[in-house]
Amino acid sequence: MNAPRAARRPIDRILHHDRFADPYEWLRDRNDADVLDLIAKENAYTDHVLAPLAPLADEIFTEIKNRTQETDVDVPVLHNGYWYYSRTQVGEQYPIWARVRDAGRRPTLDTDEPIADEEILIDGPALAANAEFFKIGGWQVSRDNRTLAYLVDTSGNELFSLVIKDLSTGTIVDEQLSEVFYGIALSVDATQVYYVRSDAAWRPHQVWRHVIGTDREDDQLIYQEDDERFWLSLEPTTQGDWIVISLGSSTTGEVHLLDARDPEATTQLVRARMAEVFYTVDVASDHLLVVHNRDHLEFEVARAPLSNPGAWERIFVGGPGQRITEVEAFATHAVVSMRSEGVTTLQILPYRDGEYGAAWEVPCGGEIHTIATDANPQWDTTVLRYSYESMLTPARIMEIDIASGEVSLLKQQPVLGGYDPDDYLEWREWVTARDGTKIPVSLAARKDVQADGSNPMVLYGYGAYEVSADPYFSIPYLSLLDRGIIFAIAHVRGGGEMGRQWYLDGKLEKKTNSFTDFVDVGEEMIARGWAEKGRLAAYGGSAGGLLMGAVTNLAPELWCAVHARVPFVDALTTIANPELPLTVGEWEEWGNPLEDQHIYRLMRSYSPYENIQAVKYPTIFASTSFNDIRVFFVEPLKWVQELRHTTLNDPEVNPICFRCHMVAGHGGQSGRYDKWRETAEWLAFFCRHLHATKVQAI
Numbered sequence: 001m002n003a004p005r006a007a008r009r010p011i012d013r014i015l016h017h018d019r020f021a022d023p024y025e026w027l028r029d030r031n032d033a034d035v036l037d038l039i040a041k042e043n044a045y046t047d048h049v050l051a052p053l054a055p056l057a058d059e060i061f062t063e064i065k066n067r068t069q070e071t072d073v074d075v076p077v078l079h080n081g082y083w084y085y086s087r088t089q090v091g092e093q094y095p096i097w098a099r100v101r102d103a104g105r106r107p108t109l110d111t112d113e114p115i116a117d118e119e120i121l122i123d124g125p126a127l128a129a130n131a132e133f134f135k136i137g138g139w140q141v142s143r144d145n146r147t148l149a150y151l152v153d154t155s156g157n158e159l160f161s162l163v164i165k166d167l168s169t170g171t172i173v174d175e176q177l178s179e180v181f182y183g184i185a186l187s188v189d190a191t192q193v194y195y196v197r198s199d200a201a202w203r204p205h206q207v208w209r210h211v212i213g214t215d216r217e218d219d220q221l222i223y224q225e226d227d228e229r230f231w232l233s234l235e236p237t238t239q240g241d242w243i244v245i246s247l248g249s250s251t252t253g254e255v256h257l258l259d260a261r262d263p264e265a266t267t268q269l270v271r272a273r274m275a276e277v278f279y280t281v282d283v284a285s286d287h288l289l290v291v292h293n294r295d296h297l298e299f300e301v302a303r304a305p306l307s308n309p310g311a312w313e314r315i316f317v318g319g320p321g322q323r324i325t326e327v328e329a330f331a332t333h334a335v336v337s338m339r340s341e342g343v344t345t346l347q348i349l350p351y352r353d354g355e356y357g358a359a360w361e362v363p364c365g366g367e368i369h370t371i372a373t374d375a376n377p378q379w380d381t382t383v384l385r386y387s388y389e390s391m392l393t394p395a396r397i398m399e400i401d402i403a404s405g406e407v408s409l410l411k412q413q414p415v416l417g418g419y420d421p422d423d424y425l426e427w428r429e430w431v432t433a434r435d436g437t438k439i440p441v442s443l444a445a446r447k448d449v450q451a452d453g454s455n456p457m458v459l460y461g462y463g464a465y466e467v468s469a470d471p472y473f474s475i476p477y478l479s480l481l482d483r484g485i486i487f488a489i490a491h492v493r494g495g496g497e498m499g500r501q502w503y504l505d506g507k508l509e510k511k512t513n514s515f516t517d518f519v520d521v522g523e524e525m526i527a528r529g530w531a532e533k534g535r536l537a538a539y540g541g542s543a544g545g546l547l548m549g550a551v552t553n554l555a556p557e558l559w560c561a562v563h564a565r566v567p568f569v570d571a572l573t574t575i576a577n578p579e580l581p582l583t584v585g586e587w588e589e590w591g592n593p594l595e596d597q598h599i600y601r602l603m604r605s606y607s608p609y610e611n612i613q614a615v616k617y618p619t620i621f622a623s624t625s626f627n628d629i630r631v632f633f634v635e636p637l638k639w640v641q642e643l644r645h646t647t648l649n650d651p652e653v654n655p656i657c658f659r660c661h662m663v664a665g666h667g668g669q670s671g672r673y674d675k676w677r678e679t680a681e682w683l684a685f686f687c688r689h690l691h692a693t694k695v696q697a698i
Contacts, residue, residue, distance in 0.1 A: 001045055002045075003644055003651055004038055005641070005644065006024060006641050008023035008645075009024075009026045015593070016601070018600070020604075023641075023642070023645075025638070028632070028634040038637070039633070042637070042659075043658075045657065045658075046621075046657040046659050049655045050685065052688075053681070053684040053685060056687060056693055060476075060687075061680035064676045065673075066416060066417050067415050067475045068416065070090040071087075071090045074086050075397045075410045076109065077376075078102060079141075080143065080377075081101065081102050081145065082102060083100050083101075083107055084099045084141075084377075085097075085098060085099070085109065086098070088672070089111070093128065093672055093673055094124030094134055094670075094671060094672070096120055096122070096123055096125065097120075097121045097124070098115070099121060100116070100118055100119065119167070121139070121165075121167070122148075128154075131154040132154075133154055133155055133156045133664055133665070133669070134152070134153075134671070135152070135154075135665075136152055137150075137152070137182050138151050138183065138184055139184075140184060140185065140236065142188075143186075143240065146168050147167065148167050149162065149193050150163050150184075151180060155665070156628070156667075157627045157665060158629060158630075159178075159179045159180065160179075160181070161180065162195055162210075164193065164212050173212065173213060177195065180196065181197060182204070182233070183196040183204070183232075184196075185234055185258075187260050187263065188240070188260045188261045189261075190212070191212060192210065192263060194222065194243060194258065195207070195208055196208075196232060196233070196234050201579075201580070201581045201583070201584065202582060203228065203231060203582065204233065205226070206223065206232070207245055208220065222258065222265075222267065223245055227249075228578075228585060229249040229250075229585050229587070229588060230247045230252075230254075231247070231249070232247055233245070237282060237283040238329065238378075238379050239329065242257050244257060244258075244281060245257070245258065245267060246280060248278065250507075250589045251276050251278060252277060252278060253278040253280060253292075254270070255271075256268060256270065257309070270288065270304075270310060271310035274294065280292075280326065280327075282327055282334075284303075284329035286305065287304060287305050287306060288304045288306060288309050289302070289315075289327045289334055290302045290304060291325070291327050294312070296317055297501065298318060298321070298323040298324065298499050298500050298501075299324040300318075316336060316356070316359055318340070321340060321341060322339065322340045323339040323499035324336060325338065328373060328376065330376070331351075332351055333350050333384075334349040335348060335376075335384060336349060337373060339496065339497065339498075341498070342440045343368065344369070344370050344371050345361055345362070346362040346371055347359040347362070348360050348361075348384070350402070362384070364388055366390050366426075367428055368391065368428050370388070370389055370390070370472055371388045372387050374397060382402050383400060383401050384400050384402060386398050389413075389471075389473045390426060391487070392421040394412050394414070394473045395412070396410075396411070396412045396413070397412075415478075422447070423698045424444060424481055425444065425447050426442070426443065429525075431525075432520075432524075433517050433520045434520055437513075439490065439493075440491045440498070441488055441489065441521055441525075443530070444481060444487050445486040445487070446482070446698060451530050453529040454532050455485075455531055456485045456486070456531070456535040456537070457488055457525060457531035457537065457690075458480060458485055458486070458487050458537045458686055459488045459518070459522055459525065459531075459536065459539070460488065460489050460490070460539045461490045461492050461538070461539075461540050461544055462492075462494075462495055462540060462543060462544040463492040463495050463517070463547055464494045464506070464507070464543035465495075465503075465543065466502075468496045469544075471489065476679045476680070479687075482695045483687055485687070485690055490517065490521040492517035493505045493506030493513040493517055494506025494514040494543075508590065508591050508599070509591070509599070511590065512605075512606055515550040515551055515554055515606065518547055518551050519551050519558065522555070522559070523555075535560055535691065536560060537560055537561040537563075537618075537686050537690055538559045538561075539682075541564070542565070542567070542568060542631055544565075545567020545622075546567060546568040546608065548569075549564060549608025549639060553606075553608055553613065556616065556617045560618055560689050561618050561619045561621070561686060561689035562620050562621070563620075563621045563622075563686065564622045565622075565623050565668075566624050566631045567622060567624075568635060570634070570638055571607045571608070572593060572600075572603040572604060572607035573635075574632075575587070575590050575591075575592075575593055576593045576594055576600070576603075578594070591603070609638055613647070614647065614648060616647065617643060617654065619653075619655060619689050620643060621657045622640050623636075623661075625660065625662075625665050626660055626662045626664070627664060628664075629665070630666045633660055640656055640658040661678075
C-alpha cells in the first residue's frame with residue numbers, strides 16, 4: 001500500500017515581508033469530505049505499515065494487562081463522615097466512584113466481594129456503556145452529603161455536561177447544563193452550583209451561578225475575564241466556606257474569592273494583577289496563604305488577613321535554587337510543595353496560636369523521585385496524605401502524622417507477575433549543553449546494563465510552560481526495559497524541573513534552548529556509551545511534540561525512530577492566527593509573531609512543518625485525536641504530508657505514519673484497555689526500530 005498523498009493547494013501567508021506558500025493548510029477543514037477521506041486513508045496506511053508489529057503489540061498489551069491488578073480499589077479518603085474511593089473491575093474500561101460511612105477507622109475494602117453498605121456515586125461502566133469516549137472532569141459532594149455534582153465528557157473535546165444527583169434518592173435532579181468547562185463548586189447549602197464557561201477560543205473566561213432545579217436561562221454571570229491572555233479556573237477550598245477564582249497568563253496572576261455561604265455572593269479581589277507577578281492562594285480560616293513571585297524569582301509564601309487580602313507578609317522562602325510551587329492550608333498546618341535541584345520536596349509549616357512555626361521536610365529518599373500531596377479533603381486533619389514514586393518504585397500512598405512525624409505506607413501500586421525493582425537500575429546523569437548549562441537526565445534500565453555503546457534507548461522530553469517531566473513509575477515502560485531498552489527523560493529548559501529560571505531560559509526568544517538541550521543530551525548518551533549510535537529513539541507529546549519535530553529537523557541522523565503524540569508541529573501558523581483557539585493566551589509563552597518581527601523570524605526558523613529538509617529522516621509515527629481542541633489534528637496531518645513530500649526516506653525502510661483517533665481528545669482514548677492498546681502499539685513501534693523485540697532474561 002502506498003502512503004496517502006494529499007493535493008498541494010498553496011495558500012499564501014505574507015507577514016513581515018516574508019511569503020510562505022502553505023500547500024496543506026486546506027486540510028484544516030474538519031467537515032471537508034476530502035479531509036475525512038484522507039484521514040481514513042492515513043489510518044488504513046498505518047494499519048498496513050504496522051501490521052507486522054501486531055503480534056508484538058499484542059504481546060506487550062498482554063504484559064501490561066498481566067502486570068496490572070485489574071480489579072482494584074484506591075485507598076479510601078475520609079471526608080465529612082464518609083470514606084470516598086474509586087475502584088476498578090476486571091474487564092471494565094472505567095472506574096466506579098463510591099463511598100461508605102465512617103465507622104471510626106479507615107475501612108479495608110475487598111473488591112473480590114461486594115462492599116458492605118457501599119453507595120455508588122458515579123458508575124463509570126454504566127454511564128460509558130454507549131459511549132466511545134468517557135471522562136469525568138471533576139466532582140464534588142455537598143457539605144450535607146446529599147448532593148453530588150459532576151462533569152462528564154463523551155467526545156474528548158473537554159467540554160462537559162454538568163450533572164446534579166440527589167444522593168438520598170439516587171436520582172438525577174438536574175442535567176440541563178452542557179458545554180461546561182473544568183471547575184465546579186457547590187454552595188454550602190447545596191442549593192446552587194458554580195461553573196465555568198469558555199469563549200469561542202476555548203478559553204475559560206466566565207463563572208456562572210446556577211440554582212439547582214431552575215431554568216438555566218436564569219443563571220447569573222458572576223465573573224467574566226475579558227483579557228484574552230488570561231485563563232480562569234474555579235475550585236472550592238479545603239476549608240469549605242470559600243470558592244477560589246484564579247486567573248492566570250504565563251506571567252501574571254490574579255485571584256478573586258466567593259463566599260460559598262452567601263447565596264448572593266459577589267467576588268472579592270485578593271490583589272489586582274501586577275505585570276510579571278504570578279500568585280495563587282488558599283484560605284486558612286481567618287487569613288490567606290499566598291504563593292507569589294513579587295519579591296523572589298523562585299516564589300515565596302506569604303499570609304494576609306481576609307479583611308485585607310492584599311497585605312502580604314512573608315512567612316516562608318526557600319533557599320538558593322528552591323522553587324516554591326504551591327501551598328495548601330489546613331487547621332493545624334500548611335504544606336508547601338517545592339522543587340530543589342530537579343527533585344520535588346514537601347515542607348510542613350506547623351500552625352499554632354495564630355502563628356506558623358519553623359518548616360520541616362517530609363522525609364523521602366532516592367537520587368531521583370517524585371513526591372506530591374495526595375487527596376487531603378479534611379480541613380481539620382492531623383495527618384498528611386502524599387504520594388511517592390520513582391522510575392522503579394511503584395506509586396506509594398503514604399501518610400505522615402503531623403505531630404509525631406510517624407510515616408505509614410497505606411498502599412503501593414500493585415505490580416503483578418513477579419516484578420522486582422532490584423532487577424533494574426535508576427540513576428541521574430548531568431549533560432553539559434553547548435552553552436555550558438548542566439542538563440539533568442533521569443534513566444532506568446535493567447540491572448545488567450553497561451555503558452558499552454550497545455544499548456537501545458528511548459529518550460523522552462517536554463520542555464514548555466514550566467511543566468516538569470518528573471520521574472514516574474510506568475507498568476508499560478517495563479516492557480521496554482525487559483527488552484534491554486534504556487528509558488531516559490531529558491529535563492530540558494522550558495520545563496520547571498530546575499525552577500523558574502529554567503523555564504524562562506526555554507521560552508520566547510530562548511525557546512531554541514529546549515531543542516538544542518535535547519539534541520545535546522542525545523549525542524552525549526551515545527558518547528558516554530549509554531546509547532548505541534543508530535539505536536536512539538525519541539518521544540514527546542503536545543509541546544513535547546513540537547520538541548520532536550524541531551529535533552528531527554536539527555539532527556535527523558541522530559534518531560532511528562520518533563513518536564510525536566498530538567504534536568504542536570505547525571506552531572507558527574497557529575500562533576500567528578488569533579482567531580484560532582488558545583492563540584492569544586499563548587503569546588506570552590512563544591511570543592507574538594504578528595507584532596514582533598524578531599519572534600516571527602525565530603519561529604519561522606524552528607517551526608517543524610516549515611523547516612523540513614530534503615534528507616533522510618528517521619521513521620516517524622505521529623498520532624493525534626480528531627476532537628483534540630488543544631492541538632488540532634491538522635498540525636500532524638500537514639506535517640506528515642510535508643515530510644513525505646520533502647524527505648528522501650524510503651517508505652519501505654523508514655515509513656512516515658499518521659494515526660488519528662476519531663472519538664478522542666488531547667489525552668488520547670479514554671478507556672484503560674483502549675489506552676493500553678494504544679500504548680502497546682507505539683511501544684512495539686519503538687522495539688521494532690530499536691531491534692529489541694525479545695524479552696531478555698535477567
